[in-house]
Amino acid sequence: MRTSIATVTLSGTLPTKLAAIAAAGFDGIEIFEQDFLASDFTPEEVGRMVRDHGLEITLFQPFRDFEALPEPHRARAFARAERKFELMNQLGTDLMLVCSSVHPQAQGGIDRMAQDFSDLGDLAERHGVRVGYEALCWGRHVFDHRDAWEVVRRADHPRIGLILDSFHTLSRGLDPETIRAIPGDRIFFVQLADAPAIPMDLLYWSRHFRNMPGEGDLDVAAFLRAVLATGYDGPLSLEIFNDQFRAGLPRMVAQDGHRSLIALMDQVGATPPLPPPAPVERVEFIEFATSPDEAPALEGLLTSIGFDRAGRHVTKPVSLWRQGAMNVLVNTDATGFAHSSFVAHGTTVSEIALMVPDARSAHARATALLAQPHEQPATPGQLSIPAIRGVGGSVIRLLDGASDLSRIWEVDFRADPPGAGAGITGIDHLGQTMAYDEMLSWSLFYTAIFAGEKAPMVDVADPDGLVRSQAIRAGGLRVTLNGAEARHTLAGRFIEDSFGASVQHVAFASDDIFATARALEGRGFRPLRIGANYYRDAQARFGLDDALTARLQAANVMYDEDAEGRFFQLYSEPRADGFFFEIVQRQGGYAGYGAPNAPFRIAAQKRAARPAGMPRR
Numbered sequence: 013m014r015t016s017i018a019t020v021t022l023s024g025t026l027p028t029k030l031a032a033i034a035a036a037g038f039d040g041i042e043i044f045e046q047d048f049l050a051s052d053f054t055p056e057e058v059g060r061m062v063r064d065h066g067l068e069i070t071l072f073q074p075f076r077d078f079e080a081l082p083e084p085h086r087a088r089a090f091a092r093a094e095r096k097f098e099l100m101n102q103l104g105t106d107l108m109l110v111c112s113s114v115h116p117q118a119q120g121g122i123d124r125m126a127q128d129f130s131d132l133g134d135l136a137e138r139h140g141v142r143v144g145y146e147a148l149c150w151g152r153h154v155f156d157h158r159d160a161w162e163v164v165r166r167a168d169h170p171r172i173g174l175i176l177d178s179f180h181t182l183s184r185g186l187d188p189e190t191i192r193a194i195p196g197d198r199i200f201f202v203q204l205a206d207a208p209a210i211p212m213d214l215l216y217w218s219r220h221f222r223n224m225p226g227e228g229d230l231d232v233a234a235f236l237r238a239v240l241a242t243g244y245d246g247p248l249s250l251e252i253f254n255d256q257f258r259a260g261l262p263r264m265v266a267q268d269g270h271r272s273l274i275a276l277m278d279q280v281g282a283t284p285p286l287p288p289p290a291p292v293e294r295v296e297f298i299e300f301a302t303s304p305d306e307a308p309a310l311e312g313l314l315t316s317i318g319f320d321r322a323g324r325h326v327t328k329p330v331s332l333w334r335q336g337a338m339n340v341l342v343n344t345d346a347t348g349f350a351h352s353s354f355v356a357h358g359t360t361v362s363e364i365a366l367m368v369p370d371a372r373s374a375h376a377r378a379t380a381l382l383a384q385p386h387e388q389p390a391t392p393g394q395l396s397i398p399a400i401r402g403v404g405g406s407v408i409r410l411l412d413g414a415s416d417l418s419r420i421w422e423v424d425f426r427a428d429p430p431g432a433g434a435g436i437t438g439i440d441h442l443g444q445t446m447a448y449d450e451m452l453s454w455s456l457f458y459t460a461i462f463a464g465e466k467a468p469m470v471d472v473a474d475p476d477g478l479v480r481s482q483a484i485r486a487g488g489l490r491v492t493l494n495g496a497e498a499r500h501t502l503a504g505r506f507i508e509d510s511f512g513a514s515v516q517h518v519a520f521a522s523d524d525i526f527a528t529a530r531a532l533e534g535r536g537f538r539p540l541r542i543g544a545n546y547y548r549d550a551q552a553r554f555g556l557d558d559a560l561t562a563r564l565q566a567a568n569v570m571y572d573e574d575a576e577g578r579f580f581q582l583y584s585e586p587r588a589d590g591f592f593f594e595i596v597q598r599q600g601g602y603a604g605y606g607a608p609n610a611p612f613r614i615a616a617q618k619r620a621a622r623p624a625g626m627p628r629r
């Protein structure tokens with residue numbers, strides 16, 4: 013099906029928007045009238061620019077406050093419409109959207125409205141254009157697509173059809189299944205938008221909080237399935253009013269939009285199927301990019317949390333560190349991708365390798381969903397591991413147990429089995445810190461490509477501002493995306509210090525956190541000190557007995573529980589740039605990440621990071 017996007021979705025001037033939309037791979041655009049009016053181009057020039065980008069104008073909108081007006085407003089509305097029909101001919105588009113009236117003089121009356129549309133259809137016919145009617149969910153008399161359809165049905169004019177917009181239907185809780193009774197050839201256009209489930213005024217919600225399908229909480233897939241059941245085969249167009257997008261990078265927002273549409277069409281079977289979303293089995297390794305100067309400090313930190321050096325790459329200056337089923341690589345190469353990561357971010361997690369059932373299929377899905385493939389010249393005798401770019405330009409490698417990729421530790425490395433360690437079994441989750449503006453984009457990336465499930469977003473109070481945290485789980489891959497708006501938060505400072513988004517913390521899993529804590533004492537591990545106030549409160553909140561409370565406090569372990577189970581967290585002191593390790597233990601089916609503890613942990617990290625001589629409380 014053809015894809016389209018409303019110009020109102022993006023920031024910038026009309027030419028910038030067109031370039032971004034074309035680069036993202038859309039087939040067409042809805043011209044939002046304001047974008048045209050604000051530009052200095054003639055309608056013919058705009059039409060030519062659009063077509064020069066290989067795009068078509070799928071819709072001109074919006075035309076407001078048309079139907080059921082008393083005179084002289086009615087005559088004026090028709091005169092206004094005629095001007096717009098002429099403009100559409102100059103632009104080179106044949107479809108106009110009329111949204112349901114909010115005019116204080118609008119009289120309502122279904123037959124009166126139908127008569128107005130029938131007359132408008134005659135006028136449209138004379139100009140060779142068509143008109144679609146959309147129910148705004150805050151419309152004065154028409155605010156339900158079923159009523160808009162009844163107006164169109166009664167107008168009974170070949171130039172008059174219905175326009176459906178998922179936001180207006182789903183925001184009101186209208187059952188999208190009711191769309192199935194509408195004939196597909198009477199639906200002239202379909203707009204798609206999602207939104208987060210925040211109870212608020214409909215108009216305000218629509219104008220500021222819409223987002224891409226899959227980024228919010230509305231069932232856009234059910235809506236689209238119902239639309240497709242009617243036989244509709246016109247464009248699917250994104251119309252997203254969102255404050256952040258209107259201030260964001262147009263290329264990023266346009267690409268997210270196309271990614272969301274491709275994923276949605278795949279999900280509902282509107283296009284030939286993509287390879288299925290890969291269920292991630294586990295994180296097989298993470299790789300740090302560093303320098304020979306900074307490597308010893310990093311390796312000291314790895315040693316202190318129980319890792320042992322267990323080998324090296326056959327040709328590159330990459331050491332392998334192992335514990336349990338976890339592999340950590342430390343890359344000090346002075347050339348290539350690792351080096352450029354180090355130059356860009358400082359010592360950083362530059363690669364994450366995921367074990368999936370079929371790496372090449374997962375890679376094909378990712379690139380079909382517009383992920384940027386990461387190519388590296390293959391070294392003879394070594395594996396060529398499929399890879400894509402992820403957060404902050406880092407690399408996600410895809411491994412599987414079914415192909416030659418399963419032999420990575422034999423082919424590319426001289427590797428010994430892990431040592432005794434301190435009880436860390438693998439990775440629990442990765443915390444990726446980014447600007448708040450990037451959060452929706454990366455959350456869509458993970459959910460679309462890896463079939464991840466989003467947890468509800470939580471606000472974390474840093475002493476110096478709010479940080480938002482979005483957890484995503486795709487099988488054995490758990491990530492928390494932490495979005496910083498305020499610059500002085502721990503997350504905000506990390507972004508500045510490491511020059512953009514990257515992994516700020518790695519949380520390893522242990523089956524027995526107290527045994528791990530004890531084992532780490534002998535390895536020089538410096539736990540983040542958690543104050544007594546926290547433990548008194550935790551004891552009271554959860555009704556913990558004195559013995560457990562004392563154990564937690566002695567080991568600086570934080571505690572949380574949910575209906576399914578219990579959670580224990582032990583933190584390292586943060587590195588100077590704010591990077592840190594965490595060790596967690598999940599008991600039962602605890603599904604969270606200890607968010608209630610985050611404000612106290614962050615405050616403790618900020619105390620620990622103060623320069624010597626500064627007060628530590």
Ligand SMILES: O=C(O)c1ccc(O)c(O)c1
Pocket residue numbers: 073074109111146148177203218219251
């Ligand atoms: O917010 C509005 O006014 C508006 C205008 C046109 C649309 O298609 C729409 O969905 C909303």
Ligand SMILES: [Mg+2]
Pocket residue numbers: 146177203251
């Ligand atoms: Mg709309």
